[in-house]
Amino acid sequence: MIYTVTLNPAIDYVVQVGNFKAGKVNRSKADYKEAGGKGINVSRVLDRFGVSSTALGFVGGFTGKFITDYLTSKNIHHQFVELKEDTRINVKMKSEAEETEMNGVSPTIEDNHYQELLDQLKGLSSDDIVVLAGSLPQSLSNSAYREMVAMLNEKGVPTILDTSGAPLTEAIQASPAFIKPNHHELADLFDEEIINDEDIISLAKRLHTEQQIEHVLVSMAKDGAIYVGSAGVFKLSAPEGHAVHSVGAGDSAVAGFIYKWQETNNAREAAQFAVAAGSATAFSKTLCTKAEVEALLPQVVVQKVE
C-alpha cells in the first residue's frame, strides 16, 4: 500500500480576481475550496490514475472535517490523527498577471499526536511505500522527517520526500529513496546560486552519491525537470501550454513518478510521466487526469545527458 503523510494539510481556498489591487476592496470572479496539502494532493492524483493509497497526517476542527469528508466522497482512504485545533486554510489568489499564495498557520501538534502517527508508521512493512510531503507544522521539530525516514529505512520501507528548507536539509541525512526539490529549493539546500543546468546536475549528483538518494528529480516549472539517479542523468522538457493553475503541479509530478515507477521500474519513463503530470495540472483548473497526462507525454522530450 502507498501511504501519503501530510503533517500540515490545508483547505486550499482558490480565488480568481480579475485585476487585484492591494489596499482596495477586491471581489472574486470565482472561488472554490479543495482539500490540499502536498501528501493529500499526491493521494488525489494517484486516485485519478487508478492507484489506491491511504492518506495519513494530522487534521482538526471544521476545516479538518472538510478534508476528511472530501477524501471520503472520492473513496480515498484516510487515517488521520485528530487534533484539537483547526487545520489551516491556504489562500491561492489568481489574478490576471500572477498567482499569489498565503499559507496559513498550522495547528499545534502535541506529543501524543506525533507519537500516534509514529506508531502508525511503525506498523508498515517493506511492501509499503511512504510519501512524506509538505511543510512541517511549527510545533514539530525540523528533524521530524529525518526521524521518520530513518525509522522507515530500518524497516525497508521506501520513502518519497517532497519538502523544503530546514526539514529537507535534515531529512536528506537519512537518505530517502526519492526527493523532488524544485530548482529554488535545491539552491537553498546548498546555499548556492544556480545559473544553468550544469549547476543543477552537479548539486543533484551530490545528493545521489553523497547522501545515497536513489532518485533525485529537480523540477523547474515551465522548463521541465532534470533527473539524476543510477540510470543516468536526463533533461526533460515541459510541454508548451497555457498555465492556468500551477498549484499542485509539483505534487502531480511526485504522483506521476510513483505511478510509472511502480508500473515499469524504469526511471527515464517515470521522470517523463512525472513532468507530463506536472504540466497537465499546470494547464488545467484542478489536478490532472490520467488522460490529460497521456496526451502530453509525447511532448516531453527526454535527453540523456550522461
Ligand SMILES: Nc1ncnc2c1ncn2[C@@H]1O[C@H](COP(=O)(O)OP(=O)(O)O)[C@@H](O)[C@H]1O
Ligand atoms: N508553467 C508551466 N508550464 C508547463 N509545465 C509546468 C509549468 N509549471 C509547472 N509545470 C510542470 O510541473 C512540474 C512541477 O512544477 P514546479 O513548479 O517545478 O514544482 P513545485 O510546484 O513543487 O515548485 C514541472 O516539472 C513541469 O513539468
Ligand SMILES: O=P(O)(O)OC[C@H]1O[C@](O)(COP(=O)(O)O)[C@@H](O)[C@@H]1O
Ligand atoms: O505544506 P506547504 O509547503 O505549506 O504547502 C502546502 C500547499 O502546497 C500544495 O500542496 C501545492 O503544492 P505544489 O504546488 O508544490 O504541488 C497546496 O495544496 C497547499 O496549499
